[in-house]
Structures are given as structure tokens and as C-alpha cells.
Amino acid sequence: MAGLAGRFARRWCSGLLGSPLQVPALGLHVGGPAMLASQKDFNNAVSQVKLLKEDPGNEVKLKLYALYKQATEGPCNVPKPGMLDFINKTKWDAWNALGSLSKEAARQNYVDLVSRLSASSESPSPEAPAADRKQPESDSLVVTSEDGITTIRLNRPAKKNALTTQMYHDIIAALQAASKDESAITVLTGSGDYYCSGNDLTNFTHLPAGGLEEMARSAAALLRDFVNCFIDFPKPLVAVVNGPAVGISVTILGLFDVVYATDRASFHTPFSHLGQSPEGCSSYTFPKIMGSSKAAEMLLFGKKLTAQEACAQGLVTEVFPDGTFQKEVWARLKAYSKLPPNAMRISKQIIRNREKEKLHAVNAEESSVLRERWQSDECMNAIASFLSRKAKL
Numbered sequence: 001m002a003g004l005a006g007r008f009a010r011r012w013c014s015g016l017l018g019s020p021l022q023v024p025a026l027g028l029h030v031g032g033p034a035m036l037a038s039q040k041d042f043n044n045a046v047s048q049v050k051l052l053k054e055d056p057g058n059e060v061k062l063k064l065y066a067l068y069k070q071a072t073e074g075p076c077n078v079p080k081p082g083m084l085d086f087i088n089k090t091k092w093d094a095w096n097a098l099g100s101l102s103k104e105a106a107r108q109n110y111v112d113l114v115s116r117l118s119a120s121s122e123s124p125s126p127e128a129p130a131a132d133r134k135q136p137e138s139d140s141l142v143v144t145s146e147d148g149i150t151t152i153r154l155n156r157p158a159k160k161n162a163l164t165t166q167m168y169h170d171i172i173a174a175l176q177a178a179s180k181d182e183s184a185i186t187v188l189t190g191s192g193d194y195y196c197s198g199n200d201l202t203n204f205t206h207l208p209a210g211g212l213e214e215m216a217r218s219a220a221a222l223l224r225d226f227v228n229c230f231i232d233f234p235k236p237l238v239a240v241v242n243g244p245a246v247g248i249s250v251t252i253l254g255l256f257d258v259v260y261a262t263d264r265a266s267f268h269t270p271f272s273h274l275g276q277s278p279e280g281c282s283s284y285t286f287p288k289i290m291g292s293s294k295a296a297e298m299l300l301f302g303k304k305l306t307a308q309e310a311c312a313q314g315l316v317t318e319v320f321p322d323g324t325f326q327k328e329v330w331a332r333l334k335a336y337s338k339l340p341p342n343a344m345r346i347s348k349q350i351i352r353n354r355e356k357e358k359l360h361a362v363n364a365e366e367s368s369v370l371r372e373r374w375q376s377d378e379c380m381n382a383i384a385s386f387l388s389r390k391a392k393l
């Protein structure tokens with residue numbers, strides 16, 4: 001039996017590696033939305049796969065195969081192989097599971113996946129103990145590890161924990177480190193009376209040499225990387241929402257496993273007011289969590305939810321009285337952090353993995369749309385209005 005399994009595994013691997021996965025892509029569709037990966041990026045990624053230092057495993061190879069086929073040939077259009085043709089049937093199933101995903105989105109997902117594989121095969125060690133953790137560049141983010149919990153704390157209370165460009169980079173680095181450290185659970189929370197007031201609107205005033213277009217391009221790339229880290233985060237991720245939450249700090253909650261909120265918290269996504277559009281995969285996760293009309297009220301009309309309303313709609317797991325919030329929540333998290341970490345990781349994988357490709361595609365599309373929005377008059381006027389303090393949301 002073991003011999004048969006071994007032979008099957010070897011045939012399976014060589015079957016995948018002999019697939020078009022390694023054939024240089026020629027004559028493919030070029031163009032598509034500006035944010036999505038170019039043909040050149042895709043070709044580079046196809047070449048990069050051959051240079052991976054570690055075998056990514058059959059599951060990932062299968063994903064690469066399916067994305068390659070979707071990116072080059074579009075939705076699965078060949079007859080299903082027979083029951084006994086195990087390898088080709090499994091490959092067919094993987095391709096077919098991508099449904100009507102566009103060639104451009106598949107190309108982007110392929111490029112993203114290869115870039116994550118390259119990054120992880122270059123990382124020096126699988127475990128980065130907390131003591132070796134690279135500290136954030138600024139004190140606007142504080143990262144600590146204790147009792148099996150890594151806590152990432154937004155620490156700009158005078159600005160309601162608005163997210164600067166540096167903070168996005170620091171959060172990405174903190175999540176990457178937390179995914180490899182010894183903690184069982186990772187928490188995002190805020191200092192002071194706010195959880196987070198969303199994107200720091202003054203980020204838009206630091207125009208690079210390339211002007212507005214370049215600013216929008218690099219902000220969209222940063223947004224995509226930032227949200228990808230939440231999509232891919234492998235351990236239980238908990239938001240401890242210590243006060244009002246605005247914008248991107250609300251939208252990414254759909255990518256957390258558990259959200260605890262004080263009864264003082266509120267949840268506000270004023271994208272239309274700002275001439276912007278949803279991000280953080282909320283255009284997909286919010287309708288799924290709360291139904292399309294409740295999601296539309298938040299994402300289109302900027303309806304602000306109380307903590308109780310957000311809980312009733314499934315965005316928040318549980319609401320606690322403000323007076324006992326910190327004590328109750330941390331006691332509970334400490335108890336959870338003692339559960340077997342591998343079991344929690346694996347359970348999260350089962351719950352989330354089948355959604356990942358979809359979430360990456362949604363993230364790429366939302367970032368691409370926002371890139372255009374940030375160059376619109378509606379958005380410029382809204383930001384100018386905030387900066388001149390004419391408008392408060």
C-alpha cells in the first residue's frame with residue numbers, strides 16, 4: 001500500500017511539473033485593468049517557479065497549475081477525465097474550480113502566489129522568536145508578545161490611530177513576523193479612546209515626483225500588499241476594538257477570525273462621502289456576513305453602526321461593557337492561547353482556504369478601482385474639505 005502511495009505521489013509530482021506550469025507563456029492576452037499584473041510580470045513568475053529552492057508541495061503546485069491554465073486559456077473548457085485517470089482528473093477539478101475567474105485576475109493571483117512562495121523560500125528560519133523581532137520603524141506601532149499572544153497595537157492616540165504609510169509597512173512586517181513566531185494568537189488593537197480612524201488623510205498630501213498618478217499607483221500597491229497579509233495570515237487573528245473604528249480598520253474586520261468590541265465602539269465606512277470605494281475585501285465579505293442590503297447601507301451610504309448593531313449583523317463576535325472590556329477580553333484570550341496551536345492553525349486553514357483565491361482576486365480588483373478613485377475630483381474635494389476642517393464625518 002505504502003509503495004502504491006509513494007508511486008502515486010511521485011507520478012503526481014512529475015505530472016504537475018511536466019504540465020504547462022513550466023512552459024513559457026506565449027501569445028497570451030495582454031492588457032486589462034491597470035492594477036493587474038502585466039504579461040511580463042506573469043512570464044517572470046512562470047520562470048521564477050523553476051527557481052524555487054523548496055518544493056512547495058502538491059497542493060500549491062495544483063493551485064499554480066489551475067491558475068496558469070485559467071490565465072492562459074480561460075475557464076476550463078476540456079472534457080472531464082475519467083474516474084481512473086486520477087492525476088488528470090485532480091488537475092481538471094482544480095482548474096474547473098476557478099469557475100469564471102477572468103484571465104487577468106488569474107494572472108494576478110498566479111503572480112501573487114509565486115511572489116509569496118519566493119519570499120517564504122528565502123526567509124532565513126521558520127520561527128522568529130519574539131526577541132529577534134524587528135521592531136517597527138516608528139513608535140506609532142507597538143508589537144509585544146506575551147502569554148502566547150502577539151499584540152499589534154496602533155499607537156497614535158492623538159490622531160485617533162489614523163494609519164500613516166509607514167504604519168501600513170510596519171503592520172505588514174509585524175504580521176509576517178507574527179505568522180512565524182511562537183505565539184498561538186495574534187491581536188490587533190488601538191491605544192487611547194479610538195480603535196482607528198482609518199487611512200491618514202494627509203497620506204494623500206505627500207505627492208511624489210510622479211505626481212497624483214504615481215501616488216495613486218503606489219498607494220494601490222501598498223493597499224493590496226497590506227490586505228493580502230490579512231488574507232494569508234495563518235493563525236487565529238483577533239481584533240480587540242477598543243473604540244470607534246473608521247474606514248479600512250472596519251473593512252478588514254471581515255478577514256479576522258474573531259472581533260471583540262467595547263460597547264463604546266462604532267463602525268463607519270464613509271467611502272462615498274470621501275469619493276472612494278470599498279477595500280479590505282469588504283465588497284465581498286460584508287454582503288456575505290450581513291446580507292447585501294445591510295452591506296450596501298454601510299458601504300454605499302456610509303451608515304455608521306453601533307457595536308450592538310455590528311454584533312447583530314455578524315461583523316462583531318461579542319460586545320463587552322466598556323468598564324470591564326479590557327479585563328474580560330484579555331482573560332478570555334489568555335485562556336484561548338493555551339489551546340493546541342497546530343489544531344487552531346489547521347482549523348483556520350480548513351475554514352478559510354477555499355476562499356483565499358477569491359479574496360485575492362477581490363483585493364486586486366478593489367485596489368485597482370481605488371487607484372482610479374484617488375485621482376478623481378470627488379475624492380480630491382473630499383480630502384481637501386477634511387484638511388481644511390470644513391467637514392467632519
Ligand SMILES: CCCCC/C=C/C(=O)SCCNC(=O)CCNC(=O)[C@H](O)C(C)(C)COP(=O)(O)OP(=O)(O)OC[C@H]1O[C@@H](n2cnc3c(N)ncnc32)[C@H](O)[C@@H]1OP(=O)(O)O
Nearest residue numbers: 158159160162197198199200201202219222223247248393
Ligand atoms: C494606502 C491604503 C489606503 C487605504 C484606503 C483606506 C480608506 C479609509 O480608511 S477611508 C477613512 C478615512 N478616515 C476618515 O475619513 C476619518 C477622518 N477623521 C474624522 O472624521 C474625525 O477626525 C474623527 C471622526 C475620526 C474623530 O473626530 P474627533 O473626535 O472630533 O477628533 P478630531 O477630528 O479632532 O481628531 C483628532 C486629531 O486626529 C486627526 N485625525 C483623525 N482622523 C484622521 C485621519 N483619518 N487622517 C488624518 N488625521 C486624522 C485630526 O485631524 C485631529 O488632528 P489635529 O487637528 O491636528 O488635532
